Amino acid sequence: MQVTITINGEQVSRDVEPRMLLVHFIRETPGLTGTHWGCDTSNCGACVVLMDGKAVKSCTTLAAMCEGHEIRTVESLEVDGRLDPIQMGFHEQHALQCGFCTPGMLMTARALLDENPNPTDLEIRTAISGAICRCTGYKNIVSAVRWAAEYEAAAAKQEV
Amino acid sequence: MQTPASFEYERATSVEGAIASLARLGSDARVIAGGHSLLPMMKLRLAEPAHLIDINDLEGELSYIRDDGGEIAIGALTRHVDLLGSDFLAEHFPVFRDAEEVIADPVVRNRGTIGGSLCQADAAEDLSAVCTAVKAKVVIRGTGGSRTVSMEEFHVGPYVTAVGDGELLTEIRLPLFPGAGSAHEKVERRAGDWAIAAASAAVWLDSSTISNAGIGLSAVGLTTIHLTRAEELLKGKPPSEELFAQAAEIASEDCSPMADGRGPVDYKRHLAGVLTKRALSRATARALNQEA
């Protein structure tokens, strides 16, 4: 069946089987291998993308379900050479080692800050509880999100 | 990653249309909403439906939490995240918020629905116990019209509900009576996991006695355990820790847990008792407005 999904603002249209999972649809799109997969049971969160602004597990979503919806992947964070503050935060706070969980974490964090610009540590930890990291022990991921929240708050003040 | 077997797919544009398709396709068809119970089973090839009917576009008709004349009506397509976030629901039945906080994880909760959870009918599913405790009734619609059933009638067995071929679960209705308090207690191996055991309790207090009580247990039987014997014990009595301890003993006796990777039988029975007692205590404190 023909499936058309808006990914990072662009229409991507392909003929796929109904059972094609969103994560595979994304990863087979040129330039979009940043979204990963790591489990069989919807636990690990390496596949998290945004659907209409909400974090979803793309391994547990059919591509066909996403027609008519907006999907954002990690590749959408950097705009015109400018990194998203959440990306800067991960770099500043050493929130990644192997980098495999990083796209899922970044998108989860982006959705959190879009909804809750000033989350507590507990709120950050709860928000990222749908994604697993085997390298960092999470502490620096939490401080990276905090860093990004503070950066965005300061930037907002400056604009006003 | 594991991948599902092939199936035919259609997107429902109305509840009527979904039901018509279900009726036409019969037992080969399954409804898919959030898909976070069904798709994992399909990826592991534990479920291989030939047809999927996607009802995600029906949020207008099926996603709501509203006051409906003496009852709260919840649309079957209401997402877990919305149940968690509903202050209206939490005010009347905080047990839902308790349970949602420990169901899966926030990302899964963005997609999963109450209808999907109830219809998957895994014995360890939390909302089934919650609905049992709060005396919920569910509305099932077919080509011939709607029917309303109790949670006992709804739970037929493991992964089997009263929703038949050609039918769709459309609504969950919670009766509103004064003096209500409710709570959910769960023990799991890790955050977001299925329960090793969980207990949902609701009490309705009439001045200083329990006029009605509802207790449902997760993960300690082939399906949700409805502790009718404990409910009978509680009715008409003033609440007390001793009374709850007696109810806890009944919980340990009346459940039928199986040993598995989550724990042995004696541990699960023990948990059933302890969690029942805690849920009753918290539910009562809430009914008395003593808990913050």
Next chain:
Amino acid sequence: MAVTENLPSPQTERPIGFGRLKRKEDARFIRGQGNYLDDLRLPGMVYGAMLRSPYAHARIVSIDTSKALAHPNVAAVITAKDLETLGLAWMPTISYDTQAVLAGDKVRFQGQEVAFVIATDEYSANDALQLIDVEYEPLPAVVNARKALDDDAPLIRDDKTGQRDNLASPLWEAGDKEAADKAFAEADVVVERDIIYPRCHPAPLETCGMIADFNPKTGQLDIYNGNQAPHAHRTVYAHVAGLAEHMIRIMCNDIGGGFGNKVPVYPGYVCAIAGSIVAGVPVKWVENRSENLMSTGFARDYIMRSEICAKDGKITGLRVDTIADHGAFDSTAQPTKFPAGFFHIVCGSYDLEAAHVQVKAVYTNKAPGGVAYRCSFRITEAVYLVERMVDALAREMKVDQIDLRMNSFIQPEQFPYETTTGWTYDSGEYGKTMQVAKDIAGYGDLLREQTEKRARGELMGIGV
């Protein structure tokens, strides 16, 4: 990148280098531009999937691949019979054992590789697995390492000539048994414990996999995979595929975690290589998470019976008898033949009179291994053992767990110190270090807190 700031003085909070150098690799990872194995697509690439045994121990009566071969998207189905003609049915392990690439006569662990499907896409490859019919004759299985050497235990490695039991290696010993027995005979206190370190799994977030790309025109084999030991793998593949080493290139680009799990050579790799050699196109095989947990290199699984003794308030002797569970094939990722890490430091920081340690490796009907999870080579097992035993001894002697250690430490003047298991420690100030640790932790306050809590019926332990 030159560091131009002044180096911090010893008084500053952060150690040198902390926070001043940012990682270079972040640039691609935070943009989702990492180059992990599954991201790579080569022209003409086909996909492999592995059929695995549901039984822990069973004879293979027959394998019928006809329905899978009839699938329109399936290019090939490989079984042990096919590999035998290429001399690839068995491969050497890093620990001088052999491992079945695909099971021929029987399966020896649940999850063992039985057949390899190659198809035009991943979904079809997974579908084809369900179309392969294998008839098994289940056999009794042994999954408890303590029962592996019982007289009536089923023989697992009947493929090895002369193998009459489930012993996987000769007995390894270190130390001096006579001296140890003497120390125990003269001791004031003896404590015995079973110290069990269960099997666990490194579970990197990226599972194992490979693209094997053999160019039949040039004879060059290009391999892409997340790999912690590419040079060792190249030697194994050269040996197994009959290629010269310089004709094999292994490219490990980005790796989504290893932790030891990406050290062993897995049957999926060999099948992908065989598939590519035979078909002349790139073959990609990536395992799913269930396969990773069920069949790839596990860590630990040591069952240690230990005794420790003391005389006049000082630890004097240690005896350890270990059963090491290696699963159905010994594919331990250990560069030395014997569990070096275990022997060399099992005496810990203590000036023992004598010690005797022995390790028996056994086969069981479980996944083969193990690996050095977080680079342990059995050091974690040894450390866990000795410190648990010291704690148990302190409790038995009713002395403080740190005081017992302080009394038993190797003293500064004893360095360089040769342990009774034959390792030389070059230097150390253990007593001083422990005192610093006590001070930083506020050990005295912790003890007071513990006493108060215990009086109230609250549980509190202090780990040293």
